[in-house]
Amino acid sequence: MVHAFPEGFVWGTATAAHQVEGDNTHCDFWLLEHTPGTMFKEPSGDACDQWHRYADDIALLAELGFGSYRLSIEWARIEPEEGHFSRAALEHYRRVLGTCHDHGLSTCVTFHHFTSPLWVSADGGWESERTAERFARYCDRATRSLGDLVDRGCTLNEPNLPVSLAHAGVLPTGGLKHVPFVVEAARRCGADAEHFAPFLVGDPYRVRDVMLAAHERGREAMREAGAPFPVGVTLAMQEGQAVPGGEEHLARWKRENFEPFLELARDDDFIGVQTYSRNRFGPEGQLPPEEGVPVLIMGYEYWPQALEATVRYAAEATSVPVVVTENGIGTDDDEQRVAYYREALSALVRCMQDGIDVRGYYAWSLLDNYEWIHGYGPRFGIVSVDRETQARTPKKSARLLGEVARSNAFDPASFA
Numbered sequence: 001m002v003h004a005f006p007e008g009f010v011w012g013t014a015t016a017a018h019q020v021e022g023d024n025t026h027c028d029f030w031l032l033e034h035t036p037g038t039m040f041k042e043p044s045g046d047a048c049d050q051w052h053r054y055a056d057d058i059a060l061l062a063e064l065g066f067g068s069y070r071l072s073i074e075w076a077r078i079e080p081e082e083g084h085f086s087r088a089a090l091e092h093y094r095r096v097l098g099t100c101h102d103h104g105l106s107t108c109v110t111f112h113h114f115t116s117p118l119w120v121s122a123d124g125g126w127e128s129e130r131t132a133e134r135f136a137r138y139c140d141r142a143t144r145s146l147g148d149l150v151d152r153g154c155t156l157n158e159p160n161l162p163v164s165l166a167h168a169g170v171l172p173t174g175g176l177k178h179v180p181f182v183v184e185a186a187r188r189c190g191a192d193a194e195h196f197a198p199f200l201v202g203d204p205y206r207v208r209d210v211m212l213a214a215h216e217r218g219r220e221a222m223r224e225a226g227a228p229f230p231v232g233v234t235l236a237m238q239e240g241q242a243v244p245g246g247e248e249h250l251a252r253w254k255r256e257n258f259e260p261f262l263e264l265a266r267d268d269d270f271i272g273v274q275t276y277s278r279n280r281f282g283p284e285g286q287l288p289p290e291e292g293v294p295v296l297i298m299g300y301e302y303w304p305q306a307l308e309a310t311v312r313y314a315a316e317a318t319s320v321p322v323v324v325t326e327n328g329i330g331t332d333d334d335e336q337r338v339a340y341y342r343e344a345l346s347a348l349v350r351c352m353q354d355g356i357d358v359r360g361y362y363a364w365s366l367l368d369n370y371e372w373i374h375g376y377g378p379r380f381g382i383v384s385v386d387r388e389t390q391a392r393t394p395k396k397s398a399r400l401l402g403e404v405a406r407s408n409a410f411d412p413a414s415f416a
């Protein structure tokens with residue numbers, strides 16, 4: 001059965017600057033990637049060279065049938081030193097966003113997607129209240145320069161991720177500040193190791209609180225700068241389930257990880273839901289993947305139906321419109337990706353049939369790109385990228401999703 005989506009529903013794909021642009025040398029992650037003993041499997045290097053190839057990528061996105069592009073602008077390029085705003089970088093992003101509009105694509109712009117200017121992280125980073133103020137100043141400047149070309153604005157990408165990773169036992173209590181390569185990175189940038197706090201390095205709970213403040217101030221700065229676009233935040237949301245005895249852990253996970261942000265989002269214009277899998281909790285806390293459920297290269301379960309629970313939860317908790325700002329799968333098997341999107345879009349349809357106000361859907365990701373500490377191993381793209389030549393080749397999933405976008409209708413039977 002074919003499901004038609006409401007007129008104006010937005011279909012797009014998403015990327016983040018550091019993962020695709022290449023040579024993002026003024027940011028904190030660049031230093032972390034290049035410090036001896038690093039946890040990063042490989043440095044980001046040229047990434048997908050989108051800094052130079054953006055016009056081709058945007059043309060391809062439009063040609064595939066999509067109507068929107070979610071991308072991030074890089075604070076470290078726009079403000080490489082405190083108070084020095086690069087007109088050239090802002091002009092570059094004006095060209096990128098303008099190219100989207102030239103191709104009939106709307107733009108969804110994330111102002112911070114994990115990476116920060118090195119000077120920010122070296123001076124207290126995401127553990128310091130000052131970063132919220134500095135972020136707001138950057139939001140003000142970027143909105144004044146680019147706002148007329150932005151159709152939707154996201155302040156921060158997944159500010160709840162550090163707490164989420166702490167629950168999963170991936171981030172130690174207190175964060176990564178005392179890990180030797182991080183101490184060495186702090187030394188290399190002349191920072192005191194106690195005050196070197198990039199996102200994912202600083203104390204997860206402290207980072208969460210500074211990010212809550214940054215979201216609020218960033219939103220205010222955008223609105224005061226006359227943002228003509230809706231503003232929201234995007235959250236890392238997994239479906240949460242408890243087996244008997246795990247209810248308290250599940251409740252705590254929701255309380256610490258989502259509730260503070262969902263609460264703030266009630267004053268936003270939308271909530272960005274980003275879903276990949278599910279988390280289960282038992283009496284001892286988060287459980288490993290369940291037997292019989294396939295495990296993906298990222299270490300979590302293949303669980304496309306998670307989108308239904310997360311969209312419902314976000315809508316109910318905030319009462320603002322939902323935009324699925326990321327959803328996808330890291331796999332080398334595009335048939336598995338096609339099956340994943342079939343299940344995920346079916347879940348989305350169920351939510352919308354129940355009257356939930358969902359305004360758009362962005363597949364993560366347009367390109368096979370730099371997957372942070374995992375390097376170029378996991379492939380989330382619907383378009384593959386040849387690491388030698390940078391040649392782009394759309395996969396079957398790109399054609400199918402593009403067709404959904406073009407027709408604004410989804411037929412599960414075609415995703416076979």
Ligand code: BGC
Binds near residue numbers: 016158236326371
């Ligand atoms: C992030 C992306 C990342 C994706 C896949 C999200 O948490 O926003 O940057 O590549 O998940 O792991």
